[in-house]
Amino acid sequence: xxxFEYRIAAGLxxxxxxxxxxxxxxKAGGVDLLDRMKEGIERPALVVGLQxxxxxxxxxxxxxxxxxxGTTLAELERSPLLxxxxxxxARAAGEAATPQIREMATLGGxxxxxxxxxxxxxxxxxxxxxxxxxxxxxxxxxHETHALFENEGCSAVHPSNVAxxxxxxxxxxxxxxxxxxRHVGLAAxxxxxxxxxxxxxxxxxxxxxLPGRALGDRCAHAEVRARQSFDWPLAMAAANFNLEQPRLVxxxxxxxxxxxxxxxxxxEIRERGPEAELxxxxxxxxxxxxxxxxxxxxxxxxxxxAARRAVLQALHVAEETx
Amino acid sequence: xxxxxxxxxxxxxxxVHERLVRSADTLLDVLRGxxxxxxxxxxxxxxxxxxxxxQVDGRPRLACLTLAAEVEGSEIRTVEGLARDGRLAPxxxxxxxxxxxxCGFCSPGFLLAAxxxxxxxxxxxxxxxxxxxxxxxxxxxxxxxxxDAVEACLERARAGRREESPx
Numbered sequence: 138x139x140x141f142e143y144r145i146a147a148g149l150x151x152x153x154x155x156x157x158x159x160x161x162x163x164k165a166g167g168v169d170l171l172d173r174m175k176e177g178i179e180r181p182a183l184v185v186g187l188q189x190x191x192x193x194x195x196x197x198x199x200x201x202x203x204x205x206x207g208t209t210l211a212e213l214e215r216s217p218l219l220x221x222x223x224x225x226x227a228r229a230a231g232e233a234a235t236p237q238i239r240e241m242a243t244l245g246g247x248x249x250x251x252x253x254x255x256x257x258x259x260x261x262x263x264x265x266x267x268x269x270x271x272x273x274x275x276x277x278x279x280h281e282t283h284a285l286f287e288n289e290g291c292s293a294v295h296p297s298n299v300a301x302x303x304x305x306x307x308x309x310x311x312x313x314x315x316x317x318x319r320h321v322g323l324a325a326x327x328x329x330x331x332x333x334x335x336x337x338x339x340x341x342x343x344x345x346x347l348p349g350r351a352l353g354d355r356c357a358h359a360e361v362r363a364r365q366s367f368d369w370p371l372a373m374a375a376a377n378f379n380l381e382q383p384r385l386v387x388x389x390x391x392x393x394x395x396x397x398x399x400x401x402x403x404x405e406i407r408e409r410g411p412e413a414e415l416x417x418x419x420x421x422x423x424x425x426x427x428x429x430x431x432x433x434x435x436x437x438x439x440x441x442x443a444a445r446r447a448v449l450q451a452l453h454v455a456e457e458t459x
Numbered sequence: 460x461x462x463x464x465x466x467x468x469x470x471x472x473x474x475v476h477e478r479l480v481r482s483a484d485t486l487l488d489v490l491r492g493x494x495x496x497x498x499x500x501x502x503x504x505x506x507x508x509x510x511x512x513x514q515v516d517g518r519p520r521l522a523c524l525t526l527a528a529e530v531e532g533s534e535i536r537t538v539e540g541l542a543r544d545g546r547l548a549p550x551x552x553x554x555x556x557x558x559x560x561x562c563g564f565c566s567p568g569f570l571l572a573a574x575x576x577x578x579x580x581x582x583x584x585x586x587x588x589x590x591x592x593x594x595x596x597x598x599x600x601x602x603x604x605x606x607d608a609v610e611a612c613l614e615r616a617r618a619g620r621r622e623e624s625p626x
Contacts, residue, residue, distance in 0.1 A: 143482035235594025
């Protein structure tokens with residue numbers, strides 16, 4: 138790694154000032170950041186540690202749950218509160234990476250890590266993400282793991298394991314920024330432009346709030362990987378039937394977490410149970426509108442499988458019966 | 460002084476060490492280079508192989524992705540800290556008996572990941588062992604002997620407890 142200066146931010150003001158300073162990066166768990174620095178694609182002069190700034194832990198508050206952005210994935214996985222009231226999230230955290238990495242990686246870092254596109258993470262390829270208009274080398278090259286939806290520009294998928302579950306749980310982000318703090322729906326913060334509530338320059342994610350209406354044991358996360366562990370999902374899905382309006386959100390298939398717009402079908406499934414025909418219509422809807430690339434259309438079947446598993450598990454129906 | 464350097468105080472296997480390190484030095488750099496504790500291996504150096512696994516406050520972590528400056532005040536344990544009073548830990552003994560080391564390069568990382576499981580989940584079965592060791596790669600054994608070693612260690616500890624309290 139190239140040399141850098143390292144400081145631990147004493148408070149939020151110092152961290153916010155650092156967030157807007159050129160040549161400076163903020164560090165939480167640092168799993169992704171140190172990888173990028175070792176690969177030479179990130180070369181900061183100053184690294185500012187956030188360990189004294191980011192809240193950590195899972196707590197009950199006003200009927201809902203509050204999660205600090207500095208909570209490790211291992212803490213989420215082990216949390217009795219989450220396992221009971223938001224099992225989809227505990228499972229999603231526990232499926233990520235390896236036991237060692239889950240002890241280090243934070244909730245905030247998992248959401249904000251750089252996408253895992255080999256071209257984007259290489260110094261040798263100009264691409265849409267680093268040089269807009271440069272074209273996406275994955276389209277002509279290796280794109281098996283790239284996006285099935287919204288892949289006209291940068292086709293890298295959103296890398297977070299926990300994002301689909303968090304969206305299915307209607308998580309709200311608490312962020313600090315140069316202009317003050319705000320609360321914003323996580324879906325908008327991750328996926329929308331700055332004018333629609335999306336992430337603004339210099340903002341720091343402090344935590345997430347899961348509303349009481351979304352909590353309960355009728356939610357699940359399912360993912361399909363090539364290997365049983367330590368692998369990136371080829372498709373994942375989180376379903377939540379605790380809500381008045383149930384939700385299904387896909388992951389690893391688009392540059393952002395991908396909510397499935399099927400409100401009536403999801404309500405019908407909650408009322409009548411996951412009957413085969415309803416489930417078939419739902420997974421067909423989940424795949425609708427996809428624009429797969431030549432080398433990744435086969436993953437549409439995995440997307441359907443992940444959606445199906447998440448729904449069945451959320452409703453506590455054994456998969457073998459279907 | 461160069462602001463890219465700093466003095467850190469590290470507590471490793473119960474001993475306190477003070478060293479001048481670069482901010483860019485990882486815990487792995489300091490353990491191997493500064494302290495001469497070369498039992499912790501440098502494999503991929505990118506968080507993929509698990510060879511550099513150590514324990515920080517009892518939890519397995521990757522030394523190659525941990526800045527030395529960030530573990531001041533923590534209790535760090537490496538493979539050199541497993542044996543007590545010149546005697547191998549039961550886990551290490553089981554490792555030898557099962558033939559879980561071949562070239563031995565990955566063993567320290569496996570041992571530190573497995574030690575956490577043995578301490579915290581005495582009832583763990585084969586499936587939990589596999590999950591706990593999912594972050595460590597071995598290119599010799601095919602993993603089976605490693606799983607056997609950890610399973611034998613857990614079983615031996617359970618048998619020992621049954622003897623102590625026959626009720």
